[in-house]
Amino acid sequence: MSTYLLKISEYFSGNIPQRWRQLIGVSKEAFFLLIFLSLVTGLVLYKVLFIANMSLVPSFWTFYGLTATLFLISRIPYAYLHKDEHDTVYLDSAYPNVSVVIAAKNEVDGIFKTITTCVKSQYQGRIECIVIDDGSTDGTKEEVLRAQKFYGKGGVKLIVFPENKGKREAMAVGINEAQHEIIVFVDSDSFLAPDALRHITEHFLANERIGAVSGNTKVENVNANTLTRMQSIQYAVSFDIYKASESVHQSVTCCPGCFSAYRKAAIKPLVQAWKEHEFFGSKSTFGDDRGLTNFVLQSWSIVYCQKAMATTVVPEKFSVYWRQQLRWKKSWIREGVFASTFMWKKRHPLASFAFYTNFSFPIVGPILAGSVLAHSITTHNPLLFMVFMFGFLLLGTVFALFVRVYHGLENWYYMPLVSLFFVSVFIWQMPWALITLRKTHWGTR
Amino acid sequence: MTHRKKQFYSVAVIALIVLVVILLYPIGSNLLKIVRLHTYVYGYSLPENLAVEDMAKLPPAQSVPILTYHGVIEKGEVGPNTDRKTFISQMETLKQKGYQAISVKEYDLFKNGKFVLPAKPIIITFDDGRKDSFYTVDKILEKLGFKATIFLATIKANENDSFYLNWDELAKVKATGRWEIEAHGRRSHDQIVIDEKGSLGTYLTSRIYTPGKGLESIEDYKKRVEADYINGMVDIKEHLGIDARYFAIPLNNFGDSEISNFHDDAYKFNRELTKHFFKFAFTQVYKKDGIAFQNFYNYRDSNPHEVKRLSIENMSSVDLVKSLERFAPKSFPLIFPITNIESFLRNTQLISGTFETNNGITLLSSMSTPAARMLFGDQGWKNYTIKTTIAREKGRSVSIIAYYKDEDNLISLSWGERSIRLVERADGKERELASYYPWEKEGAVEIAIYLYNNSVSVYFSGVTVAYEIPIKLSRGAAGFGVWDPNGAQSTIRKLEITSLNK
Numbered sequence: 037m038s039t040y041l042l043k044i045s046e047y048f049s050g051n052i053p054q055r056w057r058q059l060i061g062v063s064k065e066a067f068f069l070l071i072f073l074s075l076v077t078g079l080v081l082y083k084v085l086f087i088a089n090m091s092l093v094p095s096f097w098t099f100y101g102l103t104a105t106l107f108l109i110s111r112i113p114y115a116y117l118h119k120d121e122h123d124t125v126y127l128d129s130a131y132p133n134v135s136v137v138i139a140a141k142n143e144v145d146g147i148f149k150t151i152t153t154c155v156k157s158q159y160q161g162r163i164e165c166i167v168i169d170d171g172s173t174d175g176t177k178e179e180v181l182r183a184q185k186f187y188g189k190g191g192v193k194l195i196v197f198p199e200n201k202g203k204r205e206a207m208a209v210g211i212n213e214a215q216h217e218i219i220v221f222v223d224s225d226s227f228l229a230p231d232a233l234r235h236i237t238e239h240f241l242a243n244e245r246i247g248a249v250s251g252n253t254k255v256e257n258v259n260a261n262t263l264t265r266m267q268s269i270q271y272a273v274s275f276d277i278y279k280a281s282e283s284v285h286q287s288v289t290c291c292p293g294c295f296s297a298y299r300k301a302a303i304k305p306l307v308q309a310w311k312e313h314e315f316f317g318s319k320s321t322f323g324d325d326r327g328l329t330n331f332v333l334q335s336w337s338i339v340y341c342q343k344a345m346a347t348t349v350v351p352e353k354f355s356v357y358w359r360q361q362l363r364w365k366k367s368w369i370r371e372g373v374f375a376s377t378f379m380w381k382k383r384h385p386l387a388s389f390a391f392y393t394n395f396s397f398p399i400v401g402p403i404l405a406g407s408v409l410a411h412s413i414t415t416h417n418p419l420l421f422m423v424f425m426f427g428f429l430l431l432g433t434v435f436a437l438f439v440r441v442y443h444g445l446e447n448w449y450y451m452p453l454v455s456l457f458f459v460s461v462f463i464w465q466m467p468w469a470l471i472t473l474r475k476t477h478w479g480t481r
Numbered sequence: 482m483t484h485r486k487k488q489f490y491s492v493a494v495i496a497l498i499v500l501v502v503i504l505l506y507p508i509g510s511n512l513l514k515i516v517r518l519h520t521y522v523y524g525y526s527l528p529e530n531l532a533v534e535d536m537a538k539l540p541p542a543q544s545v546p547i548l549t550y551h552g553v554i555e556k557g558e559v560g561p562n563t564d565r566k567t568f569i570s571q572m573e574t575l576k577q578k579g580y581q582a583i584s585v586k587e588y589d590l591f592k593n594g595k596f597v598l599p600a601k602p603i604i605i606t607f608d609d610g611r612k613d614s615f616y617t618v619d620k621i622l623e624k625l626g627f628k629a630t631i632f633l634a635t636i637k638a639n640e641n642d643s644f645y646l647n648w649d650e651l652a653k654v655k656a657t658g659r660w661e662i663e664a665h666g667r668r669s670h671d672q673i674v675i676d677e678k679g680s681l682g683t684y685l686t687s688r689i690y691t692p693g694k695g696l697e698s699i700e701d702y703k704k705r706v707e708a709d710y711i712n713g714m715v716d717i718k719e720h721l722g723i724d725a726r727y728f729a730i731p732l733n734n735f736g737d738s739e740i741s742n743f744h745d746d747a748y749k750f751n752r753e754l755t756k757h758f759f760k761f762a763f764t765q766v767y768k769k770d771g772i773a774f775q776n777f778y779n780y781r782d783s784n785p786h787e788v789k790r791l792s793i794e795n796m797s798s799v800d801l802v803k804s805l806e807r808f809a810p811k812s813f814p815l816i817f818p819i820t821n822i823e824s825f826l827r828n829t830q831l832i833s834g835t836f837e838t839n840n841g842i843t844l845l846s847s848m849s850t851p852a853a854r855m856l857f858g859d860q861g862w863k864n865y866t867i868k869t870t871i872a873r874e875k876g877r878s879v880s881i882i883a884y885y886k887d888e889d890n891l892i893s894l895s896w897g898e899r900s901i902r903l904v905e906r907a908d909g910k911e912r913e914l915a916s917y918y919p920w921e922k923e924g925a926v927e928i929a930i931y932l933y934n935n936s937v938s939v940y941f942s943g944v945t946v947a948y949e950i951p952i953k954l955s956r957g958a959a960g961f962g963v964w965d966p967n968g969a970q971s972t973i974r975k976l977e978i979t980s981l982n983k
Contacts, residue, residue, distance in 0.1 A: 073494065073498070076498060077498050077501050077502060077505075080498055080502050081501075081502045081505055081506070081509050082509075084502055084506070084509075085506070085509050085510060085513045086513075088510075113491050113495065116487065116490075116491055117484075117487060117488060117491055119484050119487075411555075414555075415523040415524055415555065416523070416524020416525060416526060416620075417522065417523060417524050419516070423516060
């Protein structure tokens, strides 16, 4: 008896033979793959059934339902077929020199580490790190100076704004200061993986039409609390599904500020226009990343590099997260409207289809969810809303499982919670964002 | 994994998924049906303060009003349908007023003396078999304890048209026990081409025009129309096991309205068929100023092939109550002149012509409506006396009507310049009961008519025109009519209708 107990305890403490562990690992992966495939099949069946049973009288919702379904389900094969171009082996001398631009405001805690991960990257070319201190009032400047002492003035440059001028201005100055051919933007609370710069620049080598590359950002403080775990899934789905799919037609619509690379030749002529870009008479302060991507996307291709990994610190408090999401939604609307004006003529038809469909979600989504809910309540029929939610949860779970199976996402089972949270809270931010669109102050800073 | 391999895998997996989806589709489809049956049902909760009138002490009714609905809709243009909020208010009002919904079957039993009606019965019917006749309605009926009948045009269920209830759903409708499903033809609502211009007519009342061949023969027409009656019944029997014995006349049209190229014959033929196949045929009455204009109460001896229904559409519950009260069985005595004109109007019904109520009831006919007629009381009246003073002012003929059921069943006492005639019309056959000639009098006449135990006596300005002459009819409303091809006018100075029952 005691020997059995011992064996069991050995099993759980991990003292089991290598062979077993491999077997368990493989069967675990196979198990997840099987669940994933079953759920995808279930999702397709669910959608097919609803489409086949839709009213024969064509209405806006019939058309919209079809479009949305086509878009959402196609994300899976798209994401699967996304190809991260790293087939060619380049000479070390082929790698271009890189200017890393970091705009920082009151980031005393993280800035040293951010600079370190950039400077200490395993990279074949030269790296110059330009830090713009955007009127910090804490010890950010001192931290950068400390880094300068560590890594030398040639490696770390510091530009100080005596007062806060905004991130766009800081980035613009960084672009002007940049000496090298490739400019990499890193947020002051993001940290690069050692090989991130190498992977991201390989895309520029592989295809000279590429003007920008989005890195793959994960959450640094995943295990801080439930909120950060949920955000880690949100990040994973938005990068490994949405950006990966967009990348198939080389039309990634947002190179996030936390970690992206641009060809200097692509952005240099656009800097002024981007910096002064206005939306209905109000200056676009945030949403700088999406804005810059839009400018580049009009004449260059943009891809997503799954291998170029970085991590970023996400809000741990709900209030901060709420403000960040509100800001993102505002820039989504503003830059989405901007992108709508050229996507159809500048990009691949399928990429445009995906863009316009995706762009409609935050606008039509609240209306749809609201009307289903209202209908469910006025007709005393909770099942109606439950069926709607079931489809929504199923879709979310399929996406999360995809990332679990192909990119090893942990915490994927938080996805239903994320979906619930989204429908109950964040979907309703959109109307609010629309109303307050012209208010442009930052929330998290 | 190489990209080519990946592409191969995706194609293989997509193919596999498509295959599995195809295989699972029937199961999923059934599952969805079950879910849909539940998600489509619109819930309803009884209001807490729904006070229901106590009907226990009232005697059983002798007639049933019948309502017709089509769809009960939550949103969109109302048209001939009923807004769900209005429907709820109509049903709750009926409940409050003490109405009890009975089935058509129960009315049938009542006609045969095998069912005692509640004090305030009502029949609720839905035409065509639309989804929104059931899912938006059923919970309300369930909670209020009401019943209803669907008249089903079966082609939609046969074709699985998603706007209409399909056979699976109809089986569920039947299983609730609240719903009767009866006949409404199969293709009876179809539009057909009826002439070379491509005009459209209705399926049952027109002959089909085929370019090159011309109109279908009368024989073919009859075969086609008869087949549709039979097919409608066969479909219902086959899928639901119901022997449909009641029929709602499609589009309320037997060839007498709408576009037809075969008016009179179609009317006659359809009448024959409904009489042949069905115990009841349901028609609809007219409305005016938003409320019922004709009687939609049906009595024990009402014509079973002209059962009257009121198409209620989006009528407010106030107007519904007005309509119901207007034609509700009346109580004796009815005396004129009376002070309460409102109550007088509630007890009268103008069939044609116009009338004034200034210093007497003046009934007028114009050239466009040569005969004018108004009724007092209702079809359930029996054993009563009519005492009246009438002045003929213009026109050839004046008449007092008794035991009026419809134009084919009535007793009429009419007089002109020279003669008095008392006739009975039963089932359309006219029979003279008495006459008086020559007769000449200017100014007002005083008349008394006694109707008691299937006999009639008439006293006309001191002359006994008839004394206890046996009659076939046994009940019906009283009435007043004037006639002249160039317009007529007479005035009732005094009117008193009193019961001869104790």
